[in-house]
Amino acid sequence: MFLPPSKTGEYICSKNIDLFVSVDCQELSTQSAKGRYLKPISDTPKHGALEVCLCEDNYQGWLPLSSLEYLQPAENGYQKETVFREYISQKIPAIIDFCLQAHQVPNYYLWGGTVAPNYDCSGLMQSAFASQGVWLPRDSYQQEDFCQKIMREELEKGDLIFFGVKKVTHVALYLGNNRYIHSSGKDMGNNGIGINQLTDDLDQVSRNYYQQLWSYGRVIQSL
Template sequence: MTEYVFVEDTTLFDSSECGGVATQASKGRHFKVIIEHSCAAESSAVGSDAVQIRLCEDNYECWLERLDNPTVCEPATTPYQKSALGEEEVFSRMPLVLQRVSDAGQKDNVYLWGGTLGPDLDCSGLMQWAFSGAGVWIPRDAYQQHEFTQPVPIAEARCGDLLFFGDATKVDHVGMVTEVVDAAPPRLVYTHSSGAKYGRNGIGRDVLEEGDDPVGAHYARRFLSAGRVVRNVTEEP
């Protein structure tokens, strides 16, 4: 299977119609084609040149508008190689991860569905952007990050741990603990990128408690669990 590399930052989509944004890929990321448009019934039905691809770093599946565009991608000269990182190595990189989250919040930004490149990011995109910049690849979406992390009792959560939100059916939001306030019990301050309807339309900080702040209270009611990144993506699909 031919492997390709992006030669510019690229927007990727959630279907062959290329209408809804799924994610973004930075210049230098690698991918492989899963389904070419000539073989995809859905794609052929709409006459699209789109191809379904799998990003090599995090195994994320999405759609690229067209493969035969040399200004977007080209065949990779060397294949992408995943290298395993253990818990100690990941922990040693957490100061950089936390610094990246802090830096992202200092820039002008708005919430962007599918955003992973910055300055405009979505919730899980902020998490992946922060970790990948420290050389730790985690999955793309919030529910995937939930499945990937090691569960942590909320009383034992520390800076860098992820907080997951949603309902009984699915995790749909994620933030990162960026401050633990010494109290009884400890108060967790987390940074997240939230939308305009229930959140801050960008990156902000909230306390995990049902207080007077409507944004913090909304997410506190939807809090599900905490998780810790103790490895990077190494699995091959």
């Protein structure tokens, strides 16, 4: 085993690290922020990488062996703490503020990004909620499945808006007054975090995403 022994089988990240889609570690899958927990899926590395699973959201990826030095044995395993809507409602202003603060820092859209300053759409949502102790699934389609479905007329600040054509591929956070904040790519979005409108008669980015409106959801508990 390339890692020091852990009595819990889990490790804590001592810095932000990248996880990749496949063993060749070429395409970013997600990122693990400093302080997050992970556990190896196998004791045996393959081609210079180790397959691991993030404990908070059960997301899997490949970790380059060069990053193993940033893992410390966890004395106590990750303790899941489920919170519910009453708690989450109180945290919505801070969750919105997290996104607005991230918007103020120079950034660009990063597929797989979950740590500042560069996020993808669902990475920004996951990190914003996690900053207040509310864990969401990693990907936008998973977040849509996880939320309580609501109608557009029921939208409140802090609800999620989902976009897609044949399936959910994008997510944003509702700010109220028909506005939402999201991290979007450069092809049809802002190439980073931006604020747009739930309408098709203003800026081009708002029009692009309005054409792909899929559903609306409310976070009523954490993972």
